[in-house]
Amino acid sequence: MPERRPRKDAVRNRKAVLEAADALFARCESPEDVTMADIAAAAGVGKGTLFRAFGDRTGLLRALYEARLEPIREAVETGPPPLGPATPPQDRVAALLDAVLCFKLDNRRLALALEESASGSPYQAEHYERWHSMLQAVLEQIPGLTDSDFTAHALLAATRADLVEHLAGEGLVSRKRMRAQLANFTTRVLASGPPQG
Amino acid sequence: MPERRPRKDAVRNRKAVLEAADALFARCESPEDVTMADIAAAAGVGKGTLFRAFGDRTGLLRALYEARLEPIREAVETGPPPLGPATPPQDRVAALLDAVLCFKLDNRRLALALEESASGSPYQAEHYERWHSMLQAVLEQIPGLTDSDFTAHALLAATRADLVEHLAGEGLVSRKRMRAQLANFTTRVLASGPPQG
DNA sequence: CGTCGAAACGGACCCACGGTCCGGATTGTA
DNA sequence: TACAATCCGGACCGTGGGTCCGTTTCGACG
Numbered sequence: 434m435p436e437r438r439p440r441k442d443a444v445r446n447r448k449a450v451l452e453a454a455d456a457l458f459a460r461c462e463s464p465e466d467v468t469m470a471d472i473a474a475a476a477g478v479g480k481g482t483l484f485r486a487f488g489d490r491t492g493l494l495r496a497l498y499e500a501r502l503e504p505i506r507e508a509v510e511t512g513p514p515p516l517g518p519a520t521p522p523q524d525r526v527a528a529l530l531d532a533v534l535c536f537k538l539d540n541r542r543l544a545l546a547l548e549e550s551a552s553g554s555p556y557q558a559e560h561y562e563r564w565h566s567m568l569q570a571v572l573e574q575i576p577g578l579t580d581s582d583f584t585a586h587a588l589l590a591a592t593r594a595d596l597v598e599h600l601a602g603e604g605l606v607s608r609k610r611m612r613a614q615l616a617n618f619t620t621r622v623l624a625s626g627p628p629q630g
Numbered sequence: 631m632p633e634r635r636p637r638k639d640a641v642r643n644r645k646a647v648l649e650a651a652d653a654l655f656a657r658c659e660s661p662e663d664v665t666m667a668d669i670a671a672a673a674g675v676g677k678g679t680l681f682r683a684f685g686d687r688t689g690l691l692r693a694l695y696e697a698r699l700e701p702i703r704e705a706v707e708t709g710p711p712p713l714g715p716a717t718p719p720q721d722r723v724a725a726l727l728d729a730v731l732c733f734k735l736d737n738r739r740l741a742l743a744l745e746e747s748a749s750g751s752p753y754q755a756e757h758y759e760r761w762h763s764m765l766q767a768v769l770e771q772i773p774g775l776t777d778s779d780f781t782a783h784a785l786l787a788a789t790r791a792d793l794v795e796h797l798a799g800e801g802l803v804s805r806k807r808m809r810a811q812l813a814n815f816t817t818r819v820l821a822s823g824p825p826q827g
Numbered sequence: 828c829g830t831c832g833a834a835a836c837g838g839a840c841c842c843a844c845g846g847t848c849c850g851g852a853t854t855g856t857a
Numbered sequence: 858t859a860c861a862a863t864c865c866g867g868a869c870c871g872t873g874g875g876t877c878c879g880t881t882t883c884g885a886c887g
Binding site: 439440442443446473478479480481482485 | 862863864865866867
């Protein structure tokens with residue numbers, strides 16, 4: 434089974450859809466008023482094409498999200514400090530969370546759309562699983578810190594898209610301030626010395 | 631304008647709807663497969679009645695949620711320690727979060743339904759605002775703790791219904807363990823002494 | 828108890844949206 | 858040029874939240 438590659442009109446259309454969706458989500462007020470039909474129309478494509486390429490709404494959102502996330506993922510896995518592997522655990526945890534936060538600030542609508550569309554919950558998505566296990570692994574290297582699994586979840590929960598939107602959404606909290614607050618919070622969680630230290 | 635009270639068939643039906651909805655959400659697998667029509671049917675009532683009484687789906691969910699929450703709210707505002715006002719701040723924060731967690735464990739489906747239906751986000755709901763400001767006020771009494779606003783959000787985020795469902799949902803994490811983990815996490819956040827001390 | 832206006836009922840109806848289907852157009856190969 | 862294989866696109870469908878309005882019930886008053 435030679436795994437024949439797709440026809441070129443297929444790849445062209447796929448790209449068109451991604452770009453159109455990206456633009457629409459960037460412009461819209463709230464993610465749920467970008468319909469699949471809108472996206473198809475904006476991409477100059479039929480709905481059938483759109484669903485064939487991505488399966489369903491969640492699939493499209495995920496594809497978009499993953500694409501945007503790719504550079505960060507690479508920076509985390511093989512890049513230089515502070516995101517890369519050569520960073521001391523505590524600093525790296527802070528850097529990871531800061532990166533997630535910045536990503537959500539820069540892609541508010543998209544992140545929001547994905548987290549609320551996600552069939553079931555955001556916790557089904559594999560990219561969440563990636564972030565979580567990454568974070569957990571780093572937390573595990575910090576002496577005196579227990580429950581790394583739950584802690585990773587709890588820290589990531591502080592960067593949930595709707596919370597970010599709620600705080601930063603109407604300019605009530607500046608990007609800078611929010612990053613500082615998250616950093617401070619993270620520090621607190623990690624700072625407590627070992628139980629009897 | 632004497633604010634005439636509602637007719638008794640109205641209050642009877644309202645009650646019937648609340649009870650029916652409660653039962654349906656308790657039984658169902660996932661909240662989104664309880665439709666408004668289902669609820670109306672189970673309550674022996676027309677859809678019109680249901681929407682007239684509660685406005686929309688979110689309104690119904692909120693009413694249910696508030697009703698369930700009432701006893702806890704009272705315990706927090708005027709009850710004895712550890713939930714009541716006479717508790718030292720740190721212990722009270724832990725107690726508050728534990729109460730929220732237990733509530734979500736006991737009302738998983740309902741909390742889930744509300745958080746995902748919520749027009750906009752869970753952060754619009756007034757009961758969230760109540761919890762948040764309560765928690766923030768208590769945090770403010772803890773010396774050396776800054777950013778009480780964000781901290782309150784972040785701590786509450788660790789009790790989000792979908793996270794609770796994700797962890798406790800399939801019996802992977804026991805109730806007891808989850809409470810312990812949250813307590814531990816809370817302790818860490820609060821434990822860091824004042825900056826120089 | 829009979830009357831009557833206001834309030835509530837209920838289910839047929841509407842419509843937006845995600846998702847499917849299939850006849851026809853495109854692609855690439857021989 | 859011929860012919861599969863693949864893909865296209867928009868008409869179509871089912872579902873579910875929300876509305877509308879003719880009918881019924883309530884309860885105040887005589």
